[in-house]
Amino acid sequence: MKIGLDVMGGDYAPDAIVEGAVDSLMHLSSADELVLIGDEPSILKKLEEMKIKPSCFKIVHTSQVIGMGDIPAKAYAQKPDSSIAVGYRMLKEGKIDGFCSAGNTGAMLVGATYTVGAIPGVLRPALATMLPAIDDRNAVILDVGLNIDCKPDVLLQYGMLGSIFAKYVLEVTNPRVRLLNIGEEESKGTPAVKAAYELMKEHPGINFEGNIEANGLFQETMADVIVCDGFVGNVILKQTEAFHHVYKLRNLQDAYFDRLDFESIGGTPIIGINANVVIGHGISRRKAIMNMILQTWAVVHVNLAQKIKEAI
Amino acid sequence: MKIGLDVMGGDYAPDAIVEGAVDSLMHLSSADELVLIGDEPSILKKLEEMKIKPSCFKIVHTSQVIGMGDIPAKAYAQKPDSSIAVGYRMLKEGKIDGFCSAGNTGAMLVGATYTVGAIPGVLRPALATMLPAIDDRNAVILDVGLNIDCKPDVLLQYGMLGSIFAKYVLEVTNPRVRLLNIGEEESKGTPAVKAAYELMKEHPGINFEGNIEANGLFQETMADVIVCDGFVGNVILKQTEAFHHVYKLRNLQDAYFDRLDFESIGGTPIIGINANVVIGHGISRRKAIMNMILQTWAVVHVNLAQKIKEAI
Numbered sequence: 001m002k003i004g005l006d007v008m009g010g011d012y013a014p015d016a017i018v019e020g021a022v023d024s025l026m027h028l029s030s031a032d033e034l035v036l037i038g039d040e041p042s043i044l045k046k047l048e049e050m051k052i053k054p055s056c057f058k059i060v061h062t063s064q065v066i067g068m069g070d071i072p073a074k075a076y077a078q079k080p081d082s083s084i085a086v087g088y089r090m091l092k093e094g095k096i097d098g099f100c101s102a103g104n105t106g107a108m109l110v111g112a113t114y115t116v117g118a119i120p121g122v123l124r125p126a127l128a129t130m131l132p133a134i135d136d137r138n139a140v141i142l143d144v145g146l147n148i149d150c151k152p153d154v155l156l157q158y159g160m161l162g163s164i165f166a167k168y169v170l171e172v173t174n175p176r177v178r179l180l181n182i183g184e185e186e187s188k189g190t191p192a193v194k195a196a197y198e199l200m201k202e203h204p205g206i207n208f209e210g211n212i213e214a215n216g217l218f219q220e221t222m223a224d225v226i227v228c229d230g231f232v233g234n235v236i237l238k239q240t241e242a243f244h245h246v247y248k249l250r251n252l253q254d255a256y257f258d259r260l261d262f263e264s265i266g267g268t269p270i271i272g273i274n275a276n277v278v279i280g281h282g283i284s285r286r287k288a289i290m291n292m293i294l295q296t297w298a299v300v301h302v303n304l305a306q307k308i309k310e311a312i
Numbered sequence: 313m314k315i316g317l318d319v320m321g322g323d324y325a326p327d328a329i330v331e332g333a334v335d336s337l338m339h340l341s342s343a344d345e346l347v348l349i350g351d352e353p354s355i356l357k358k359l360e361e362m363k364i365k366p367s368c369f370k371i372v373h374t375s376q377v378i379g380m381g382d383i384p385a386k387a388y389a390q391k392p393d394s395s396i397a398v399g400y401r402m403l404k405e406g407k408i409d410g411f412c413s414a415g416n417t418g419a420m421l422v423g424a425t426y427t428v429g430a431i432p433g434v435l436r437p438a439l440a441t442m443l444p445a446i447d448d449r450n451a452v453i454l455d456v457g458l459n460i461d462c463k464p465d466v467l468l469q470y471g472m473l474g475s476i477f478a479k480y481v482l483e484v485t486n487p488r489v490r491l492l493n494i495g496e497e498e499s500k501g502t503p504a505v506k507a508a509y510e511l512m513k514e515h516p517g518i519n520f521e522g523n524i525e526a527n528g529l530f531q532e533t534m535a536d537v538i539v540c541d542g543f544v545g546n547v548i549l550k551q552t553e554a555f556h557h558v559y560k561l562r563n564l565q566d567a568y569f570d571r572l573d574f575e576s577i578g579g580t581p582i583i584g585i586n587a588n589v590v591i592g593h594g595i596s597r598r599k600a601i602m603n604m605i606l607q608t609w610a611v612v613h614v615n616l617a618q619k620i621k622e623a624i
Contacts, residue, residue: 134558145494148502182457182546190460190543214550218558231502234494235544236551238526243555246446246530246568254562 001031001300002058004096005293007038008065008083009103010284014038017102018046020289025056027294033058034293035096037083039065062086068282072106076114084108088115091275098300100267100292102280109146109270116275119305121312123154125272127230127279128165129237132259133222140165141180141226142271144233152195155179155227159206161271162225164311168302174207175224180232181211196227266291269299272308276300313343313612314370316408317605319350320377320395321415322596326350329414330358332601337368339606345370346605347408349395351377374398380594384418388426396420400427403587410612412579412604414592421458421582428587431617433624435466437584439542439591440477441549444571445534449484452477453492453538454583456545467491467508467539471518473583474537476623480614486519487536492544493523508539578603581611584620588612 007017021034028034036043040061047054064082066075076085087099088111101108118125126143133139142158142165143150150158159177166175179197181189186197188211200208209223214236216222228236244260258264266288267278276299280292319329333346340346348355352373359366376394378387388397399411400423413420430437438455445451454470454477455462462470471489478487491509493501498509500523512520521535526548528534540548556572570576578600579590588611592604 134561148494180547182460182543182550214547215553215557217551217554219554231494232544232547235492235526235547238494239529239548239551241527242529242531245527249446250566250568252564252566252569254564256558256562257564 001098001297002033002035002096003293003296003300004035004037004087004090004099006083006087006099006101006103007036007043008062009101010280010289011068011282012285013103014042015046016285017289018043019050019286020284020293021057022047022050022052023286023290024293028297032297035060035090037087037090038062060086060090066104066107068104070104070107072104072110075104076107076110084111087111091277092116098276098278098296100278100280100296102282102284102289102292105279105282108277108279112270112273112277116273116277118273119309119312122161122272122308123157124150125270126158126161127268128162128271129268130265131217131222131226131240132256133218133220134256135220137224138170139222139224139226140170141228141233141236143228143230144237144268145230148229148231150192150229152192152199155192155196155229156199156203158227159200159203159208159225160311161308162227163206164308165269165271165304166224168304168307169298170224172224176209177206177225177227178209178212178223180214180226180228182213184211184213186211192229263288264291266293266295269295269304271304274305274309276303276305313410313609314345314347314408315605315608315612316347316349316399316402316411318395318399318411318413318415319348319355320374321413322592322601323380323594324597325415326354327358328597329601330355331362331598332596332605333369334362334364335598335602336605340609344609347372347402349399349402350374372398372402378416378419380416382416382419384416384422387416388419388422396423399423403589404428410588410590410608412590412592412608414594414596414601414604417591417594420589420591424582424585424589428585428589431584431586431621431624434473434584434620435469436462437582438470438473439580440474440583441580442577443529443534443538443552444568445530445532446568447532449536450482451534451536451538452482453540453545453548455540455542456549456580457542460541460543462504462541464504464507464511467504467541468511468515470539471512471515471520471537472623473620474539475518476620477581477583477616478536480616480619481610482536484536488521489518489537489539490521490524490535492526492538492540494525496523496525498523504541575600576603578605578607581607581616583616586617586621588615588617
């Protein structure tokens, strides 16, 4: 499989990106190809420093860069030879099977929407991430920041998209779906959440187990798919980051808390578009980049986009 | 000062409530009076078991109990001799200066609204709780569950109510206020949050420092007052509970993580009503009850309700 990597995106690009790419090699098979998209001289210089043969990768030179502070839609349109724009074009033309970047998130979303496009029938694509449970499982939570105000039918569909993700990427049979709410009772929550409960309860396509309160997250009883709007999901994701940071500051050592590190998770797939795309954290360094690449591999390996196309 | 305590409310009532009351005595002065409101024979029996003189307290006998599963408004109306209804009546008549309960939250809110009432000028009372920062400070966050869908002017007023709380209860000079959002930029968030930002930015009565993302919570840089709607605040409160639970399960030992225990915080004041009222967690045991009483004492000590009345 061919995985495209934006070498120019992220606070520590291009060096940390190349380092992560090198580290990922030992986890990929010889049938896989990692395509480094970015400024070729910089890539070659870094590889030489690391004493790695350029032939381990395919390199696609680009002459422009979309910066972290650029206005997404404008930059995407005005920089057709940027690594992000080239990556999306290669994806659309079938030259790569998946694409990942720790660069400008807005520009990544612009490419997802305008170059690749939503799968017909998908109301609103979502960003999904993993929440580690205390018993070694992972749950998928969506949306974590793309749609901050979700209508009930969008939340219902997130239940379905999340179920497909859990089935193929997390390899869970008949994934259990729960709706994030401020109480377990059906009568709790905003009008949108209450209406979503009604829709999910009656939908034969998902294995709905009712509401989950935030104190049920991370526990053994946490379901496989957690559905919420992008505002709430983003708060949950970032509060997890806050606790992990405190854990590090306090010099604690624990295998579970280590799993909360975004560097171990690596990236956030965009679910519901016509291609397999993963977005990394802007502050990603070597380890996070490696895991972003492997996360992309996992999504490409099962061809998540195709599975969603077949199911919707 | 006279503090009323609902002895019949909570999953472990009445025994754990009496135990917590006894423990709180050593932290209260001889000028304070703790009023135990509930079934007198049960109270006397428990005190005898503990070898504590009943004269350490004032006991007000009640013959009815609002259960944890009772329908709040109905139970409050139909059980006028319940400990919650009697407590609110005593509060209204000035027989006690503050009231706290770990009982039926809905019934506590009914009493707050109908017997005591909102302070004129307060748009929507709120539930506030403390978030411990890594540098030993506490911030106050509101709302954490009363109003799940807040208009911009309500969020602005939460900034003001929270500032009064921080000034008098947390003893912070010129408390810094931040609006919980999914980005630091002014342009982020739901329409209500964006409009609240505009209002807060221009309001001379609060020391507004802009948006805070959830990964900024608990850190040294966290402000003194965090403003959000009740859905998001409730998620933050409960996710904190989730992490504390995981911390205990992993057998970690750390002074900071210990501070995240709801038992150390004790209760959630209702802010913006004509009396000082604190609500405890239904699962409160001895230690949590003691801290709920001391939290009530702190709020009564500065007469928070009066301070808000003067400021609004």
